[in-house]
Amino acid sequence: NSVDDTKSENLFQIQEKEPSNNLLGVLQSKEEKAAKFRQDLRIMLYLVTLFIPTIFFWTIYEQQDSSWVLQGGNMYKKLWNYEIDPLQIQTSNCALIILMVxxxxxxxxxxxxxxxxxxxLAACSFFTSAILETVRTKTTHILWQIPQYIFITLGEVFLSMNGLEFASELAPEKFKCFVVAIWLMMVSFGSLIVAFISGLKIFESQVVEYIFYALTAIAASILFIFIFKNFEKKRTSGKL
Incomplete structure (x- = not known):
């Protein structure tokens, strides 16, 4: 009987411990999930910060639709018996992407x-367009715009493909779609900045405008170096 009583007592003690152990496990699991979520949020915030300089690339990129078309409209457009529309030069971007990728x-x-x-390369494209705007006359052929389109397309390929791939690799699994959405939102912000600056009409000439956008790209590259170095430092030190 004493043996049975001892077994019953031990069984009762085990049953008493099991709920507390289960509760402790649940609390630890919740704490781990919360810590992982906080870490994921920190990574996401840094990735979004890393995207900020790309806004200025898309600001420059969007100028193809306005400034460069206007420039092409003031150039000689005849090629044998065919007249090239400035918008047709712009569509070379698609063909160049297919060739360059x-x-x-x-x-x-x-x-x-x-x-x-x-x-x-984005800066180079606008320095090139500024030079062309300075030297061009009514007889300067519109095909001289092609080098600036090559520069901006190369810039798009290097920045867009590698930047989005890098962000997707580092993004937490649950936030990968969110990262892509943020990247595309930067493109929209670039378009908004273009619309805002164009509405101000602050540039005396097209040359000044082109140089402004080229310098903007250089400033964005310096900003990106600073943000990226800070991000890598925190990532390698385990603070992310």
């Missing part, structure tokens, strides 16, 4: 270098 994919660059190169 296979070539640029063979060039292995770090994310930092890829996005910096994209911003610098």
């Amino acid at each position: 296979p070539i640029t994919s063979m060039i292995k660059l770090s994310t930092l270098m890829s996005i910096l190169l994209g911003l610098c």
